[in-house]
Amino acid sequence: MDTLVLKGLTKKFGELVAVDAIDLSIKKGEIFGLLGPNGAGKTTTISMLATILSPTEGEARVCDHDVVKEKDAVRHCIGIVFQDQSLDEDLTAQENLFFHGQLYGMSDEQIKIKSKEVLELVELMDRKDDLVKTFSGGMKRRLEIARGLMHHPKVLFLDEPTLGLDPQARRHLWEYIKKINQSEGMTIILTTHYMDEADFLCTRIAIIDHGKIMALDTSDKLKDVLGGDIVTLQVSDADKMKTLMEKLECEKCVKKVDVFDGSLNVTIKDGGKNIPKIVQLAEKNKITIDSVILKRPSLEDVFIHYTGRTIREQEPENRLRRFHGR
Amino acid sequence: MEGKAIYTLWLREVKKYWRSKPRVIGSIAQPFMFLAILGVGLGSAFSMAGSSVNYMAFLAPGIIGMSILFNSIFAGVSVIFDKQFGFMKEILVAPVSRTSIALGKILGSGTLSFLTGIMITIVAIVIGGISLSSLTFASVLELAALMLLTAFVFVSVGLIIASKMADMEGFQLIMNFLVMPVFLLSGAFFPATGVPSWMKVIVYANPLFYSVDGMRGALIGASSFPVAVDLGIMFVLSILLIIIASYMFGKMEK
Numbered sequence A: 001m002d003t004l005v006l007k008g009l010t011k012k013f014g015e016l017v018a019v020d021a022i023d024l025s026i027k028k029g030e031i032f033g034l035l036g037p038n039g040a041g042k043t044t045t046i047s048m049l050a051t052i053l054s055p056t057e058g059e060a061r062v063c064d065h066d067v068v069k070e071k072d073a074v075r076h077c078i079g080i081v082f083q084d085q086s087l088d089e090d091l092t093a094q095e096n097l098f099f100h101g102q103l104y105g106m107s108d109e110q111i112k113i114k115s116k117e118v119l120e121l122v123e124l125m126d127r128k129d130d131l132v133k134t135f136s137g138g139m140k141r142r143l144e145i146a147r148g149l150m151h152h153p154k155v156l157f158l159d160e161p162t163l164g165l166d167p168q169a170r171r172h173l174w175e176y177i178k179k180i181n182q183s184e185g186m187t188i189i190l191t192t193h194y195m196d197e198a199d200f201l202c203t204r205i206a207i208i209d210h211g212k213i214m215a216l217d218t219s220d221k222l223k224d225v226l227g228g229d230i231v232t233l234q235v236s237d238a239d240k241m242k243t244l245m246e247k248l249e250c251e252k253c254v255k256k257v258d259v260f261d262g263s264l265n266v267t268i269k270d271g272g273k274n275i276p277k278i279v280q281l282a283e284k285n286k287i288t289i290d291s292v293i294l295k296r297p298s299l300e301d302v303f304i305h306y307t308g309r310t311i312r313e314q315e316p317e318n319r320l321r322r323f324h325g326r
Numbered sequence B: 001m002e003g004k005a006i007y008t009l010w011l012r013e014v015k016k017y018w019r020s021k022p023r024v025i026g027s028i029a030q031p032f033m034f035l036a037i038l039g040v041g042l043g044s045a046f047s048m049a050g051s052s053v054n055y056m057a058f059l060a061p062g063i064i065g066m067s068i069l070f071n072s073i074f075a076g077v078s079v080i081f082d083k084q085f086g087f088m089k090e091i092l093v094a095p096v097s098r099t100s101i102a103l104g105k106i107l108g109s110g111t112l113s114f115l116t117g118i119m120i121t122i123v124a125i126v127i128g129g130i131s132l133s134s135l136t137f138a139s140v141l142e143l144a145a146l147m148l149l150t151a152f153v154f155v156s157v158g159l160i161i162a163s164k165m166a167d168m169e170g171f172q173l174i175m176n177f178l179v180m181p182v183f184l185l186s187g188a189f190f191p192a193t194g195v196p197s198w199m200k201v202i203v204y205a206n207p208l209f210y211s212v213d214g215m216r217g218a219l220i221g222a223s224s225f226p227v228a229v230d231l232g233i234m235f236v237l238s239i240l241l242i243i244i245a246s247y248m249f250g251k252m253e254k
Helices: A043-048 A071-077 A093-103 A108-121 A137-149 A168-185 A195-199 A221-225 A239-249 A271-284 A299-305 A318-324 B002-019 B022-049 B055-084 B087-092 B099-126 B137-164 B168-184 B197-204 B207-220 B225-250
Strands: A004-013 A016-026 A031-035 A057-062 A078-082 A155-159 A187-192 A204-209 A211-218 A230-236 A252-259 A262-267 A291-295
Touching: A004 A043, A016 A043, A016 A057, A016 A204, A016 A211, A031 A043, A031 A168, A043 A057, A043 A155, A043 A187, A071 A078, A078 A137, A093 A108, A093 A137, A093 B002, A108 A137, A108 A168, A137 A155, A137 A168, A155 A262, A155 A271, A168 A187, A168 A195, A187 A195, A195 A299, A204 A221, A204 A299, A211 A221, A211 A299, A221 A299, A230 A271, A239 A252, A239 A262, A239 A271, A262 A271, B002 B022, B002 B055, B002 B099, B002 B168, B022 B099, B055 B087, B055 B099, B055 B137, B055 B168, B055 B207, B087 B099, B099 B137, B099 B225, B137 B168, B137 B207, B137 B225, B168 B207, B207 B225
Parallel strands: A031 A187, A031 A204, A078 A155, A155 A187
Antiparallel strands: A004 A016, A004 A057, A204 A211, A230 A262, A230 A291, A252 A262
16 A cells, blocks of 8 residues: 555646646655646645645545545644744744644653654754744754654655755755655655755656646656767767767667767767767777767756746745735 | 643743733733723713712723733734744644634633733722722622633634634734724723613624623622623623634634
């Protein structure tokens, strides 16, 4: 039984279809990424799975509990870190954790042990008695993640976990996320519109746009759809370059060869492994290669392939949203 | 489990109130000014008109009612703040029933309003609005019960409105159209006996009237209805409004 099962999950806001009949299964221990531009339906999907929104159609099960009929059971087994901040700034870090533990029915003793543990994990132990309003953005984010871990959830939802963080803090958070996934076997579902984040963290990625899943696979396999890596070869002699091109086109592993800007662009599977083969082939034919560049296609390329545009074409107004309520 | 959640939510309200010293001071200073300035100013006008009633003593229950009303409605403001600053999501995603969340808020904010009411009572005793001789065991009990019920009634009203509102602007508007008439037409400043009948209808439809009337009955023995009737009406109203508030909270999404 998979930890999360979505069947035709749909959410409409009036005329707008925010999430459009999503089918999905997520296994225990996965770090699953929902990658898409803002407004793609990522947060709405997570909100339904976390029982804050009711689906219009379809169903979803989390830890084998229905998100509509067994809300409390679902709530017990999930933790969630929201996109917008959800800490009480007038309370201290410790009090925020205490409050959370109480709401989840933990005993005072459990709360004491667990809050120490999570505060150490996110390195906020020395600030535990300070009011949250004195914290930096990165510290608040870390505290939210710590809070999400308090009641030891089986599934952790992270909605844009590193939005608005500086690169160093992002790196740091990524390490935490990997750590808790590995040490606790926790299933993690995260949404992001950062390609590198999805690439670095996720075992599988769903590219989502206009409420639909456009593609779903591991990062590597998604990239393979584009036909493989691109090896750029520089050959100074034009005749020899033509010979090499003909020879390469006969090779099995080569998908496509074209001349671009005075060099050869070879689309090839497993570029790294096959470069020696190309070089050998050239040597056999007495052709000198001046330089070789290997480029792996990025998730960005995959995204463009499926949606026809870059993810940055619709950058958001995230910071503003909080002040308008929702 | 649910009891623990209610306690936690209650504790949060109390802690936050106590930490916000301006709120503590403001909630006492405003009624104090009303009582001192209006009590002295209008009091002299009353005695000039030949009335034998001590106006300060007449006004004190009205001001206690006012401070509870203002403080209780603030519970709605705190809900809207929780929504805007995201904390409401943390509460709504927890494995706690919506009824418990509403109850925690009602008890928390109700406690604060009740405490404010007690502080104003003490202020009124000090500046002469309430004479110690009027305080018997029974009247103190009646006063306390009325203050608590008033708090529950108006905290619930605040929560009901807040559950439908997304931002402060809308809430403020409603408050201005609701709180001021409720306050002014509660009989806090003038007795409801001599007003035209159309106004009497509105006054009798106002929960705060029964609260002030009951407290006045308990303290100076002069009320439109027997104290027991006022208590009964406030009790039924508070139960009804708590149920409605819990229901509205249950329907709230995000």
